[in-house]
Amino acid sequence: MYNILVGGAAGQGIDTTAANLEMLLKKAGYYVFTMRDFMSRVRGGHNFSIIRFGNEPIFSHSAKLDGIIALDDDTVEIHNKELNKDGFILCDTKLKTENEKAIKLNMDSMAKELGNPKVSGSIAIGAVLKLFGIGLGHVDETMKHLVKEAYLEMNVKAVRIGYESVDTRFRFLEGTTGDYMILSGSKAVGLGALAAGVKFYSAYPMSPSTAVMEFLASKSVEAGIVVEQAEDEIAGINMAIGASFAGARAMTGTSGGGFCLKVEALGLSGIAEIPLVVIDVQRPGPATGLPTRTEQSDLKFVISAAQGEFPRMVIALRNHTDAFYQTIRAFDLAERYQIPVIVLSDQYLGDSTATVEPYDLSDIQVAEPCGEEYKEGEYLRYRITEDGISPRLIPGKTKNLVSADSDEHDERGFIIESSEERIQMMDKRMRKLDKLMEELQEPEFIGEESFDTLLVGWGSTYGPIREAVGVLNEKEPGKYGALIFGDVFPLPKKLLIEKATQAKQLINIEQNATGQLGGLIREQTGIVFDRSILKYDGRQISGEEIVERIQQGGVR
C-alpha cells in the first residue's frame, strides 16, 4: 500500500487533483481510500487529502507518506516529517523548499504553455503515476469523464508531460479490483436513500452534512425527488415529517448543531408515529465547535434527544458499504415501526472516498404503509395492538380519515388526558421496541477468536480499529479481537456480553472525550472498560495511532 498526500491552501485545486488521481488509481485496478482534511475557510490556510492505494482492501487512512504533492511551502513544512525515508515531495520550482526529497518540476510554466495554469495538477498526476510504475493505458478514457471536453486535450497532454518528467521509483503493484465503485460516505448515504425510494429531502445547509443534500439535489430530476432547502433546521425536519405523513418517503439531514434545533420534532415523529430518517453527520461540538472536522460525540445526545420517552433507533455507519445498505435499512425500519431512525455518520466517513464492491439492489426491500381501506368498523390510526404497531394509512388515499397528533391522544388521534388512555398509548408505543430488539444487528467481530484483549468501537473507527487489530495480531499472535457496533441504540448485547466475558482486558476506542459508548455499555450491561483510547482533536485516529497507544499503555 502507498500513501500520497496532496496539500496546499484552500482554493489551490487540491480537491480536483485528489479526485482525478484517485479515479485514475481506481481505474488502474487499485483499492483506494482518500481522507480529506480541510479548514473552515474558502481561501488560504492549509488543506490536504491523503490518497491511499494498493492491491489489498483498504479500510482507513495512514499518515506514513510515500509521497507529497505540495502546492505550497507550508505543506512541505507541516508534512515532511511524515514522509518515509525513500519518499518524495513533488512540487513546482517556485517553492522555496530545499528539502533533499523534493522533485521540482516546472509545472506552472508548462501548464501555462499548455493553455491553462490549472492543468499543473494533471502534470503532477502524470508524475505520480510514473513514480509508482503505473502505465497510461487507461488515462485517455478516464480523463474524458473527469474533465470538460474543452479542457480534455490539454489535461491529457499534461499527464503525459508529467509522466515523462520523472523515473519510476517504487515497486509496481498489480491492480486487482476491476469494476469497483469509488465514492464518498455522504454520497453513499444519498445513494442508499434513493435506492430506498426517498421522495422528499428537506434540510438546512450545514457542514459536513451538506454533501448528502448536494448529492441528492444533483440527482433530484433523474430520480424524481424533491430536495427542499428549508429556511431553518426546524422547518427541515417538520417538512420531512409532513411529507412522510402524507405518504412521500422522507428524510432530513444535519450535523450536531442543526440536530439540536430539530430535537422537538424528533419527539413529534415519536408520539405521532410518523416514519422519519435523520442523518447526523457529526462534527466536533459543542455549539459551532470545529465545523469541518470529525468527532463521534453526538451518540449520547441523539439516543436521548427530545423530552419524554419514545422508541427510536440509532444506527452508526462504519464504512462505505454500511453507508449505502444501512441507510436503506433505516427507511425500512422507520416505516415498519413508524419511528424516527437516526443514522450517525461523521465528517471522516462522509467526506472520505473509498472503493467498494458495486452495490447490489437485488435483495433490497423497503416496507410500504398499510394502504388497505377499512370498510368494516372504524379505522383507528392509533389502534392498540399486540406489537404496538398500528395501521398507518395515507391521508386522501382511502375514504378513511387519518390523524396525527403531538398531544397524547386516543386510538382515533384525538387529544386525551385520562390516566388509563395515557398508559395504554405509552405502552403501545414502547412495545414496538420488543420486536425491534429481536432484529438488531450484533456488532461485527474482527480478529482472533482466541483474543484476550478486546477493543470496542462504533461507527467510523471501524477502519482504523480493523487495521490496528491486524497489526497487533501480527506482533502478538492470537491476542486481539474487536467488536465494532453499527446498531448502537437500542444496544445489541448478546455478542458483547459473550466476548466481554472472554476478555482479560477491555478497551473502548472512541472519537470523543468521555467514552460515550463505554458509558452506554456500562449503563446497560454493567460491563466496565479497563482502558479508553479517546481522541477529540477533530482528526480521525489511524490504525497506527491505535497500535501505538495500545502499546504505550494507560491512556485516558
Place this chain on the structure above:
Amino acid sequence: MGDFQTFQTAWCPGCGNFGILSSLKSTLEELGKDPHEVLLVGGIGQAAKTPQYLSGNSFCGLHGRSLPAAAAAKIANEKLTVIVNTGDGDSYGEGGNHFLHNIRRNVDITHFIHDNQIYGLTKGQASPTTAEGQITGVQVTGSINSPLNPILLAIAAGAGFVARAFSGDREHLKQIMKEAISYKGYAMVDILQPCVTYNKINTFAYYKNRVYQLEADYDPTDRVEAMKRAMEFDEKIPIGVLYKEEKEDFHKKNIVLAGKEPLLDQKTDRKVIQSLIQEFV
C-alpha cells in the same frame, strides 16, 4: 357534497373560534369537498385545535411549525386540500420565520390565522399582534413592543393572496374562505376574533364597531393601495381580500412536480438507481 361533522370543543363560551369553525364547515361543504380530500393542519394553541373539531384528515403538530408540515404534505400529495388553522402566536411568533419563507415558497395551501391579539392557551400573555401599552400577566406595565402588522408584512413579502376577515361576520368570512381555498398558491387570511377570557380590549364590540367591508370597486391587484389599506388598523379596519395576484405556485415551479403525477405516486425506477451506481464505477 361531503358532510363535515363538528365535534365538542374545549373553547370558552363566546369564543370567536366558533364562528370560524362554523364558517369553515359550510365553506368546505359548499365547495363540494369530501372530508377525506381535506387535510386540516394545526400547530399548538386554541385555534390550532380546529383539526380536532372538524372531520377531515388531521395533523396537529408542534407549536409554530404548522406551515412547514402543511406545505410538505401538499408537496407530497397535491390532491389534498391543505388548510392550516392556527393562532397569531403560532403563526407570527414561534412560527414567524416559517410564515415569511412559506410566502416565498408559495405552496398551494390556505392559512387561516385566528388572530385574537393575545395568547389564549398559555392564559393571556402578549402576542406579536397585541397593542402597545396593553397590560397582561407578563407585560405588567403594558406591552412595550410595537405590534406586528401581518397583512402589511405578507403583502410586502410577496404573498399572492392576502385577506382579513372577522369571526363575527360569518357570511363574509365564508366568502373569503372560499376564495382563499380556491386560490392556487399560498393564501393567508388574518381573521380577527375576540378572546372573551384574556383580551378585554379587542372585544367583539371593538371589532364590530371598526370593521368595514372593502368597497365593491376595490381593486385587489393594486399592491400599493393594498398596503395603504393594510395600514388601516385603528378606528377603521378593512375586511376582505386586500391583495390578490396570479403567481406560479411551488408545484408549477418545481421541475420534479410540474405536470407530473403526485409525488407520493412517483415510484423510484430501479433502472435509474442502477445507472447511478454505474456512474461511480
